[in-house]
Amino acid sequence: xxxxxxxxxxxxxxxxxxxxxxxxxxxxxxxxxxxxxxxxxxxxxxxxxxxxxxxxxxxxxxxxxxxxxxxxxxxxxxxxxxxxxxxxxxxxxxxxxxxxxxxxxxxxxxxxxxxxxx
Numbered sequence: 001x002x003x004x005x006x007x008x009x010x011x012x013x014x015x016x017x018x019x020x021x022x023x024x025x026x027x028x029x030x031x032x033x034x035x036x037x038x039x040x041x042x043x044x045x046x047x048x049x050x051x052x053x054x055x056x057x058x059x060x061x062x063x064x065x066x067x068x069x070x071x072x073x074x075x076x077x078x079x080x081x082x083x084x085x086x087x088x089x090x091x092x093x094x095x096x097x098x099x100x101x102x103x104x105x106x107x108x109x110x111x112x113x114x115x116x117x118x
Contacts, residue, residue, distance in 0.1 A: 004045060 023030060038057045043050035078084065084096040 022028075038050075038054050040050045042048075043053050078098070082098055084094075084098065086092075086094040086096075
């Protein structure tokens with residue numbers, strides 16, 4: 001990771017001091033995670049690969065209600081399934097044999113095998 005000089009951190013702290021003093025006076029609680037602000041400049045400063053960092057951030061930017069609906073559809077499809085096959089565009093193939101049925105609320109025994117062709 002690239003180091004940021006002490007002088008630079010102190011300059012940032014001095015610039016923010018009036019704001020922080022107001023927060024303290026008004027008892028405002030804050031949390032700031034600068035790593036969450038994904039930019040090429042920050043990636044360079046922190047020694048991160050920007051494309052990978054951005055990809056990770058994009059992965060959590062989802063519509064959770066839509067994801068929940070899709071999860072429910074998958075769970076419903078698995079209720080009576082005995083075998084599940086999954087494939088991906090990159091050549092991954094997985095097959096799972098489900099014993100004793102599957103429910104979203106109980107454990108089941110699953111035997112999974114997969115191959116990747118790429």
